[in-house]
Amino acid sequence: MSEAAFSIHRSQSGVLDLSGILGFTTVGSAYLEVKQILIETRAITVLNLAGLRSTDSAGLACLLAWRAEAQQRGRQLELRGLPDNARALAQVCEVEGLLTQPGLNGRSV
Template structure:
């Protein structure tokens, strides 16, 4: 069974997304994330995101757009390759302040 998306507040200034960011999970995740996102984390770590589609991309764009401190945009780190591809195709990588997972060479 795949884990639907969840969000947790981590160390100061960072939130962690886990599981899927898909059409199925995003509506519930959006509602559950309100308190955490209103705490204005500076960074959202996507290292434990297992799947993402355009609904996941839209959620990240919504969080970035609703940021109350536009001078300090959210920073999304460790995005999976599927999300990086969607953002690139949509020309949203820079707008999202999105970076992918580091590739480790053996």
């Protein structure tokens, strides 16, 4: 995997495993790929972020956009395994609540 590589793997029913770097160099294609999967299948309810090595402000914006996309479609999208650097960046940007707010079914993500 190259330094800028980002990959998506459907690991189990309803889960997309994201790995690599979600940042300025990868966010454009990553956003479109996950958005298309969300459009095509209602089965995806979890993004497993534990495999992300790094994210930056562009990656953070992408995570927020995926959640918004799911919510616009009347669905909950749980963000699981948020990396520490993404959580810290979300705190600094005062948007952590948007990543951790309860989903549509009342569960905290």
